[in-house]
């Protein structure tokens with residue numbers, strides 16, 4: 001642990017730790033405020049830049065993977081910023097690959113972590129994490145940029161690796177929600193297709209500089225196969241998207257009203273062939289396995305076509 005300092009307690013004192021004082025700091029000891037000062041940045045919310053400055057949260061993030069016995073031989077970090085989390089990851093992992101889109105921050109990371117790059121412990125990839133080729137990694141631990149967080153999560157989840165990711169709190173809770181709860185929705189089913197998801201820590205705005213507009217939360221996902229089978233994964237995802245656009249309607253009406261999204265040529269055939277009770281339910285109460293059975297039936301009898 002790096003002490004019990006939190007944001008705003010007036011103890012931002014070790015601003016001279018790190019290379020600026022001469023010598024290379026031990027991984028896991030860099031002060032987040034000092035990194036911000038050395039990088040000379042403030043964080044631009046328009047570029048999804050909210051840097052973690054609470055040491056306790058930074059210290060706990062790799063711990064969520066460690067306590068789940070996650071293989072940390074090659075950790076992927078998306079959106080490395082000034083490297084406060086990168087530094088903690090270097091202390092916990094054998095090897096880290098850090099992706100950062102902002103060229104100024106990528107340059108700073110290459111300077112700040114020159115020794116770790118030189119030793120092969122760290123690779124800095126400058127680019128958009130939605131576009132660059134991802135390396136083979138054993139886990140990802142990231143404070144994600146919130147703008148593309150959904151796309152990034154669904155880029156990572158199919159890789160079948162454990163993830164510890166910071167999201168907007170509402171997104172995190174929807175991702176981990178169970179059927180029958182207010183938060184349960186398309187995101188819960190689609191994320192649950194790849195992994196078990198749990199919210200391990202809510203994180204207040206004050207943990208970041210600059211503070212974001214909304215609260216955050218850390219989600220840990222553990223990959224596993226779903227307890228159902230679907231013939232066509234793409235159709236399953238489109239079918240979920242379709243019926244959840246009408247979550248207040250019965251599944252019967254949702255299937256009928258959303259053929260333009262699901263691509264079903266004959267939604268009535270699906271309604272006629274499906275279980276009556278299921279057709280009278282609402283999407284928020286239907287389990288992933290029930291959705292999978294219904295999507296399989298829809299694929300067989302509903303004439304899926306162009307989407």
Ligand SMILES: C[S@@+](CC[C@H](N)C(=O)[O-])C[C@H]1O[C@@H](n2cnc3c(N)ncnc32)[C@H](O)[C@@H]1O
Nearest residue numbers: 050051052079080081100101102128129143145
């Ligand atoms: C929420 S900040 C986290 C920074 C750092 N990991 C931390 O915890 O302090 C997100 C970072 O992702 C970067 N970023 C934004 N969009 C990105 C993208 N599409 N690909 C890679 N990095 C991105 C931002 O420049 C920013 O440094």
